[in-house]
Amino acid sequence: MTTTLEKTNGTAQPSTRTPQYRRPRYTVVENKDAYELRVEMPGVPRDHAEVNVEADQLVVTGRPPAPERPEGSRVLHRELSTVPYRLPLRLNVDIDAERAEARTENGILVVNLPIAEASKPRTIRVE
Amino acid sequence: MRLLKYEPMETDPFRSLESFFEPFRRSLREGWFEGMGSQSVPLDVEESDEAYEVRAELPGFTREEIQVELENAVLEIHAKKTEGGDGDREKVVREQTRRLTVGEEVDADRVKARLNDGILSVTLPKSEHRKPRAITVS
Numbered sequence: 001m002t003t004t005l006e007k008t009n010g011t012a013q014p015s016t017r018t019p020q021y022r023r024p025r026y027t028v029v030e031n032k033d034a035y036e037l038r039v040e041m042p043g044v045p046r047d048h049a050e051v052n053v054e055a056d057q058l059v060v061t062g063r064p065p066a067p068e069r070p071e072g073s074r075v076l077h078r079e080l081s082t083v084p085y086r087l088p089l090r091l092n093v094d095i096d097a098e099r100a101e102a103r104t105e106n107g108i109l110v111v112n113l114p115i116a117e118a119s120k121p122r123t124i125r126v127e
Numbered sequence: 128m129r130l131l132k133y134e135p136m137e138t139d140p141f142r143s144l145e146s147f148f149e150p151f152r153r154s155l156r157e158g159w160f161e162g163m164g165s166q167s168v169p170l171d172v173e174e175s176d177e178a179y180e181v182r183a184e185l186p187g188f189t190r191e192e193i194q195v196e197l198e199n200a201v202l203e204i205h206a207k208k209t210e211g212g213d214g215d216r217e218k219v220v221r222e223q224t225r226r227l228t229v230g231e232e233v234d235a236d237r238v239k240a241r242l243n244d245g246i247l248s249v250t251l252p253k254s255e256h257r258k259p260r261a262i263t264v265s
Contacts, residue, residue: 040187040245041186041245042184042185042186042244042245042246043184043245043246044244045243045244067171067182069173069175069180070175070177070180071175072175072176073173073174073175073180074173074174074175075171075173076172076173076174076179077170077171077172078171079169079170079171080169080170080171080182080184104244105187106185106186106187106188106189106242106244106245107184107185107186107187107244107245107246108186108187108245
């Protein structure tokens with residue numbers, strides 16, 4: 001008689017599973033020629049942030065790298081999360097994606113989204 | 128960024144080992160929303176044989192807008208963003224404060240703080256005489 005022991009894969013309930021992404025806080029300011037989107041992603045360096053524009057959707061993602069710890073250090077308290085950020089936004093205005101620019105400022109990703117020429121309001125002169 | 132030296136109030140050489148860590152734990156339990164009218168600062172605390180390391184999230188603040196003080200074994204992190212210049216027209220747009228009791232084993236002269244991508248890291252080295260050391264039996 002043989003006894004087989006099989007390793008079972010983790011059967012964690014969905015409610016206890018770590019979320020895949022979290023939604024960052026953000027603000028949008030409308031300027032004359034462009035929208036400025038500011039996304040709070042503390043701990044995310046420039047090369048760990050990404051902005052994608054596809055059709056009418058804009059997706060911002062950021063992955064905070066695991067903090068460097070000296071060997072043998074112990075965690076006394078933890079409130080910061082290392083879960084990646086993801087912010088999908090629907091654009092209801094045509095954006096000139098070619099001219100869009102992004103930069104980081106002290107943990108805030110600032111995205112400048114120029115409004116496409118075709119979407120700008122224009123005054124039509126009455127002849 | 129400003130760092131202040133603190134003066135230890137009492138140094139009892141006979142305190143139990145456990146009591147070194149208790150102020151930290153108690154302070155973390157009471158931590159949230161201590162500052163009147165300002166938001167708290169989320170943070171992590173780690174400990175090694177050499178030092179305590181505090182990492183605090185302060186997105187959007189510059190070095191000049193953050194103040195770190197160590198006084199009477201309490202570490203205070205205070206960040207304030209204003210607009211409209213000095214004097215009466217100055218308006219506080221965002222303010223965050225967090226206080227943490229760090230215990231007296233910290234060497235206040237060697238405390239360092241740095242800001243990177245919206246994360247403030249404060250290193251609080253332990254005093255030489257508080258570090259664990261092996262004593263040779265002769």
